[in-house]
Amino acid sequence: MITITENQSRIIQVLTEVFLIKNLPVPALSPETVLDQIGLESLDFAHAVIRMEELTGKDPFATETEFQIKTLSDLAAMYD
Amino acid sequence: MLSQIILNDNPPARAAVVTSARATTWPEMRELAQAIVNAYPKMGKRRVGMSFPPTAQSYAALAALDRLSSDVFLFDSHLSFEETRRRAIRLRLGALLVAPENGDPSALSVHELPDEAQWSGTGTVTILTSGSTGAPKAATHTWQSLCRPVREDWKCPAPRWLLTYRPNLYAGLQVMLQCFTNSGTLVAVEPEMAPQAVTQLIYDTGVEFVSATPSFWRRLLMFSDRDFLRSLHISQITLGGEVVDQPILDMLRLHFPKARLVHIYATTELGRCFSVNDGLAGFPVSFLNTVLPDQVELKVQEQELLVRSPNAMRKYDRYSDARLDAGDWFATGDLVEQSSDRVFFVGRTSEMINVAGNKVYPIEVEQTIRTVPGVSDVRVYGKSSSIAGELVACDIVVDPKQNPQKVKENVLQVCRTQLASHQLPRLLKVVEHIDISLAGKTLRTKTYD
Numbered sequence: 001m002i003t004i005t006e007n008q009s010r011i012i013q014v015l016t017e018v019f020l021i022k023n024l025p026v027p028a029l030s031p032e033t034v035l036d037q038i039g040l041e042s043l044d045f046a047h048a049v050i051r052m053e054e055l056t057g058k059d060p061f062a063t064e065t066e067f068q069i070k071t072l073s074d075l076a077a078m079y080d
Numbered sequence: 081m082l083s084q085i086i087l088n089d090n091p092p093a094r095a096a097v098v099t100s101a102r103a104t105t106w107p108e109m110r111e112l113a114q115a116i117v118n119a120y121p122k123m124g125k126r127r128v129g130m131s132f133p134p135t136a137q138s139y140a141a142l143a144a145l146d147r148l149s150s151d152v153f154l155f156d157s158h159l160s161f162e163e164t165r166r167r168a169i170r171l172r173l174g175a176l177l178v179a180p181e182n183g184d185p186s187a188l189s190v191h192e193l194p195d196e197a198q199w200s201g202t203g204t205v206t207i208l209t210s211g212s213t214g215a216p217k218a219a220t221h222t223w224q225s226l227c228r229p230v231r232e233d234w235k236c237p238a239p240r241w242l243l244t245y246r247p248n249l250y251a252g253l254q255v256m257l258q259c260f261t262n263s264g265t266l267v268a269v270e271p272e273m274a275p276q277a278v279t280q281l282i283y284d285t286g287v288e289f290v291s292a293t294p295s296f297w298r299r300l301l302m303f304s305d306r307d308f309l310r311s312l313h314i315s316q317i318t319l320g321g322e323v324v325d326q327p328i329l330d331m332l333r334l335h336f337p338k339a340r341l342v343h344i345y346a347t348t349e350l351g352r353c354f355s356v357n358d359g360l361a362g363f364p365v366s367f368l369n370t371v372l373p374d375q376v377e378l379k380v381q382e383q384e385l386l387v388r389s390p391n392a393m394r395k396y397d398r399y400s401d402a403r404l405d406a407g408d409w410f411a412t413g414d415l416v417e418q419s420s421d422r423v424f425f426v427g428r429t430s431e432m433i434n435v436a437g438n439k440v441y442p443i444e445v446e447q448t449i450r451t452v453p454g455v456s457d458v459r460v461y462g463k464s465s466s467i468a469g470e471l472v473a474c475d476i477v478v479d480p481k482q483n484p485q486k487v488k489e490n491v492l493q494v495c496r497t498q499l500a501s502h503q504l505p506r507l508l509k510v511v512e513h514i515d516i517s518l519a520g521k522t523l524r525t526k527t528y529d
Binding site for chain 1: 435
């Protein structure tokens with residue numbers, strides 16, 4: 001059974017919101033989802049980051065300059 | 081000028097100022113003014129600050145200070161005494177006059193302040209405003225510049241005006257002068273007054289002229305009994321202070337078919353610039369590059385409205401943070417868009433939201449959202465983003481009879497089809513009400529929580 005961390009589940013939640021706001025079908029999202037393959041635009045990503053800040057109180061992109069994000073779990077790990 | 085109106089030898093017997101607490105007649109207000117002139121000759125020819133609630137006593141004190149040729153600085157009565165004093169010292173005023181909400185002139189308290197700057201040499205009235213950028217501004221008018229756009233109206237003697245603006249700001253002073261010049265009755269509303277209480281006050285006092293912001297009207301239309309509202313005998317509705325859009329004009333036309341609808345463009349610095357009374361949003365293109373009534377001139381430069389107005393203030397006060405740019409044309413900070421025959425306001429230069437390099441005008445997005453049935457009010461603003469600079473955020477108030485989730489979905493549907501993707505409100509919240517500022521304008525401060 002796959003266990004999902006709290007932040008992974010938050011990322012799934014906010015990405016779902018992003019697709020719903022744009023009225024697009026929500027793709028299957030899991031920790032292994034490769035983020036640049038689900039049709040996210042830069043504004044979608046900005047939107048998700050603001051929503052994550054609201055949920056976690058953190059914005060890692062405001063402070064860090066080096067990122068290496070491929071999958072959904074990489075992104076979630078930045079909030080751990 | 082105000083002293084000539086209030087210290088008139090033959091005041092009419094009717095009420096001059098009506099508040100929810102009391103009514104004061106013209107002879108009573110005259111007597112108050114005369115008593116203040118007699119009691120405080122030492123306030124003459126000085127820089128004097130005044131806390132300014134909308135009461136007969138305030139207007140009497142203002143007339144007295146005009147008679148004494150003082151430089152008067154008007155402070156909002158909602159400020160604490162300490163804050164008022166701090167600001168007065170910063171402006172190097174010599175004294176602060178605090179009129180209690182009720183009471184006789186002997187209860188007026190005078191606070192002397194250290195380090196008074198020099199009197200201007202003639203009586204002036206300085207309006208203190210934070211402006212849309214938040215920087216404090218002190219705009220010095222004379223009674224001549226304030227009274228210049230005021231009209232004597234022979235067709236309607238003794239008009240009853242509703243004052244919804246802060247009495248210490250330009251619009252509030254204009255309403256008072258327009259009313260008092262015609263020996264009318266000023267009915268003052270406190271900002272915290274409930275909509276039902278406002279309509280009841282209009283009914284009880286027989287108000288015929290209502291001057292207010294679109295935000296004030298939206299709130300009144302949302303919460304008042306519509307039948308009661310329609311039963312009011314309002315002969316003129318004057319809108320100002322914010323952009324007047326077509327839905328609010330249509331709504332007012334629907335409920336008050338007999339009222340004359342006027343929208344006014346004025347700013348603290350420029351004074352009254354022009355008015356529009358054809359019931360349509362914006363103003364005719366023919367207003368540009370010509371000489372309008374009062375010798376006001378308008379032109380557009382890089383999408384911004386520029387104005388040259390003889391109704392303008394004399395200058396910013398020496399101790400104001402704001403400075404007037406060189407040249408007599410004044411950049412208003414209001415952005416406009418021209419169609420073939422109409423000029424529309426699309427936002428403020430300072431309110432523009434920058435989404436990944438794309439300019440978004442909150443008003444344009446708000447106007448789109450307002451067309452969605454079930455949306456009672458809306459506020460659009462920028463939410464800062466570490467990725468995109470800013471994103472568009474919006475708060476909406478939903479008609480209590482509608483399903484908020486459904487309305488929210490419809491708002492998004494309309495935005496998706498009518499706006500560009502960078503204009504789409506990404507962060508959308510349903511709220512109980514939209515805050516409006518003391519000046520009666522929608523607060524578009526960049527916050528989102």
